[in-house]
Amino acid sequence: MSSPRKFENLKFSLYEKASEMMMFESYYRGGAWDGGKIVRFHPIELSPAANILNYGQGIFEGMKAYRTVKGKIVMFRPYDNARRFAWSCHKMVMPEVNVEKFMKAVRRVVLENAEFIPETADGSHSLYLRPVCIGIESLLGVRASSEYLFYIFASPVGPYFDKVGVISLMVTDVHRAAANGTGDAKAACNYAVTMKPKKDVNEAGYDGALFLDTVHSRYVEEAGAANFFALMEDGTLVTPQLGSILPGITRDSIIRLAREMFGLRVEERLVDIAEVCQNAQEVFLCGTGAIITSVDKIAWQGTDHMVNKNRFKLAHQLYNKLIGIQLQREDDPYEWILEIQ
Template sequence: MDISITRVEKQGKRPEDSALGFGTIFTDHMFNMDYNPEKGWHNARIEPLHNFSISPATMTLHYGQTIFEGLKAYKTAKGEIQLFRPQENFKRLNSSARGLCIPEIDEAFALEALKELLKVEKEWIPETPGTSLYIRPTVFATDPFLGVRASHTYRYFVLLSPVGAYYAEGFNPVKILISKDHVRAVRGGVGEYKTAGNYAASLLASEKAKEEGYAQVLWLDGVEQKYIEEVGAMNIFFVINDELVTPMLNGSILPGITRNSVLQLGRKWGMKVSERKISIDELAQAHKDGSLTEAFGSGTAAVISPVGEIKYGDNIMHIGDGTPGKLAVKFNEAITNIQYGMAEDTENWIEKL
């Protein structure tokens, strides 16, 4: 499929790297592509960023049939532009598509289109370590129809945003709250897919957590509310008795690409690594007896985020000494050094433009 390119008449200016936050500034151009049953995916185009004009009956507004991804482009000290495991993002996008009855996208073409968009917007990619260009591929249903069924038509678009650190705390340990009153997803539902409804389901508990001074919610399973699953914007890891533990994928946990990277590196380094069920009771006991020595989250936005405090009911678990744990530091440095071209890509994770 050919990709048409229409450029803006006057190019915008990227803010100074030091002024970047997360997800509020967008580049001049975006990628768009449409789907209908007769043509399949068609009309691939890079064009100036613009608002969509849609019917108030558009199905995605009423039934939430939408999926998305999140990945980043990095600029190395040599000025090279590279992506971190983008094939995995498009593979996961198609997994989400299957789960929400959305037509799959050719993964190789999606990557080719993204590269073309990045070539157009290369001046928007920040250069300071810790900054990057956040990439948001999205698909949403476009049928104007008030009835519960899968849409027949869709729009795929890619939005770009230069970003700094995801958390205001930077790489300092964050505080997270385990919700006793709310659940995010259950096995057999859509918890393992990157779809908007999962995030909407997390908002109420997240707002309550913020009112108590906590950055995010750590979710328990939706059936027994006993087993730890994930944090709102990241997967979770614990170090217990020198074992790196993360909840096993069970259908209600997003299969994080950074999560997979941590597991792969941990095993390569000869660590004892486990993907298994871990209950809140086990975690509380490990904290009580001192065998819980570290906790951190993993995700595209923050990469690695040390966790310094977990609250569950009246039990407040302080982890470490208020500084990032040694393993969090090690994983963060290993992954970010590969992303920014400061270390050899021994895992074949980097895709260069």
């Protein structure tokens, strides 16, 4: 295994020397995918009339490769990302990138960029992989493209939030994704709508926006790029039920760890923002980028509500367990870790 480069002050942003890295690309034309190839990270040439540039027919994934304490290169539940990518293709009427094609490309990108996988003691540094699929046909009327580009690039990254450890959230009245819409797919359009609320809450002094449901503006959905958990007064861990939110792989892992390793009662249900603001002992976000990030306050209806009465105890325990498994410090009873070789 090649030894890693030394990185300083890595943030969650595209590596300044990304042009030294390798990416994968594969085209869909004439009704079939080509085999794809590994090439150097490079700009993509597109028609000004390409579907993705006009109508946003695009999906993506986010996943990480770690260098573990056993000296291995590993990924966390990558087949789940592959299956979600196929689901997102389906929702956006794109030809499916099947699990086998996706995983073959992911392995190649990780191995080709092995020297860019940072060392990490606490899991905050990793090689982030960004698989993307976009409609590239030139067209004028709104319809699905007949030509696509599937590509994967990578970047060494550091912590997702600028502020490490604990963040604040502000409830936004902008809606992210409606029921029966695209919220359960990782579609680019879901993220475009979060940019204005993100800017607004940052200007108001908060770190992230928290989205509520589209019908009642009352039930918590998720943050812009992370799922939501709250530990309630009676010791139940609650998280919004699936439907219009992204079915996060970290969310699913936390539900399993909390139930089976910590013996907690976990409920996937409607989570009323009033209940969270009044009763939550602890709140945290989770995702591939955010890992597990504690929330100390939530601004809602003009008031700051402190939601850290438990002093982040559960989030710390879950973080250590999850990162312990990811870095092979702990056993992996669920076979979540895939060694890449």
